[in-house]
Amino acid sequence: MTAKLPGEASPRKILAINVSRIGDTLLAVPALRALAKAWPEAQLTVLGHPKRVEVLEHLPFIRKVGSITKHRARFMGRLPGHSYDLALVWGHDHALIEYALRVSRRVVAFRQHRSDLDKRLHRVVDEAPQYTEHAVDSGLRLTQALGIAPDGRRLQFAVTDAECQQAKAVLAAKHLQGRTPLIGLKVASFPTKAYRDWPEAHFVDLCRRVAAAYPGAGFAIFGGADEQDRIARIQNALPDMPVAGLVGLSLREAGAVMALLDAYVGVDTGPTHIMGCFDIPIVGLFHCKLPRRLYGPLDHPYDFCLDHPRAGKDCDETTPMGELDVDTVFARLTEALAARQAHKDTP
Numbered sequence: 523m524t525a526k527l528p529g530e531a532s533p534r535k536i537l538a539i540n541v542s543r544i545g546d547t548l549l550a551v552p553a554l555r556a557l558a559k560a561w562p563e564a565q566l567t568v569l570g571h572p573k574r575v576e577v578l579e580h581l582p583f584i585r586k587v588g589s590i591t592k593h594r595a596r597f598m599g600r601l602p603g604h605s606y607d608l609a610l611v612w613g614h615d616h617a618l619i620e621y622a623l624r625v626s627r628r629v630v631a632f633r634q635h636r637s638d639l640d641k642r643l644h645r646v647v648d649e650a651p652q653y654t655e656h657a658v659d660s661g662l663r664l665t666q667a668l669g670i671a672p673d674g675r676r677l678q679f680a681v682t683d684a685e686c687q688q689a690k691a692v693l694a695a696k697h698l699q700g701r702t703p704l705i706g707l708k709v710a711s712f713p714t715k716a717y718r719d720w721p722e723a724h725f726v727d728l729c730r731r732v733a734a735a736y737p738g739a740g741f742a743i744f745g746g747a748d749e750q751d752r753i754a755r756i757q758n759a760l761p762d763m764p765v766a767g768l769v770g771l772s773l774r775e776a777g778a779v780m781a782l783l784d785a786y787v788g789v790d791t792g793p794t795h796i797m798g799c800f801d802i803p804i805v806g807l808f809h810c811k812l813p814r815r816l817y818g819p820l821d822h823p824y825d826f827c828l829d830h831p832r833a834g835k836d837c838d839e840t841t842p843m844g845e846l847d848v849d850t851v852f853a854r855l856t857e858a859l860a861a862r863q864a865h866k867d868t869p
Contacts, residue, residue: 533607538568540612544792548677550661558583560670580680592617599624610664675820679799681778689778696766701740708788710749717839718790718809726759727848740764785858803858810837826858
């Protein structure tokens with residue numbers, strides 16, 4: 523059913539602004555999908571972080587994907603008139619709110635705690651108390667404020683045929699093509715959340731156990747340039763094993779390779795959310811401060827994610843991620859691979 527704004531015709535042009543990290547960009551996808559389902563004839567434009575918004579490209583319900591920053595927003599939308607009938611803004615960058623107010627007739631956003639902005643919003647949405655609600659549900663608060671029901675809570679990433687072929691070439695160049703099972707690894711988060719990182723020695727031990735149980739296995743480690751040394755240390759500790767570092771791939775290139783994996787083990791960070799878009803077993807490793815109930819994959823058919831053993835107990839940033847032991851992760855990965863094989867064997 524097509525939704526309607528009170529007393530108004532259905533919007534023809536909708537703007538969504540979400541300038542955030544990789545994970546938070548993807549975690550708003552269910553809300554974007556709900557918008558598109560509510561107004562299927564509307565043109566949905568999404569603006570996001572210049573280095574991260576590409577994860578939304580080629581999604582069928584988004585007409586246009588573009589970039590914006592809070593600094594550029596101050597100089598945009600200065601011509602008279604409104605380009606959009608409705609805008610939704612995630613986050614609390616006042617420059618982005620003000621830009622949306624200049625270009626859209628109606629704006630929905632979280633409470634900005636600035637009366638001159640809040641009183642100009644079409645809907646002022648209150649957030650749940652910190653650490654009480656899954657990030658997907660937090661994003662859906664904006665659409666639900668318009669009376670729009672969710673259209674599932676699953677994340678999405680669309681891989682094109684050309685990107686798939688390029689990903690196969692990457693695996694061939696790294697001597698991983700034909701390796702079974704092909705396991706993806708994400709061994710580090712970003713520096714400000716390093717407490718979420720599982721120890722390098724644990725990843726080395728895990729790879730050795732997998733190789734012993736599955737002699738044809740191969741490993742692809744995803745990461746940026748700042749993780750190159752860490753990835754090299756893991757490779758050097760496994761000199762006789764097919765362990766390839768996929769450093770420097772774009773988000774779209776990494777996503778296309780992820781779509782070819784048999785399973786994935788990774789810490790809680792942006793690429794792990796990309797991996798959660800595919801129907802491939804995922805073993806996400808979640809720190810007790812930010813457990814899977816807040817950021818884990820939803821509506822996923824092969825969710826084998828693990829919480830830190832102190833989840834729900836006393837925990838802070840000093841709680842070592844290494845307390846999640848290799849035995850537990852290997853057992854979970856074994857379950858994941860069995861589920862993958864059972865799916866392949868199903869007629």
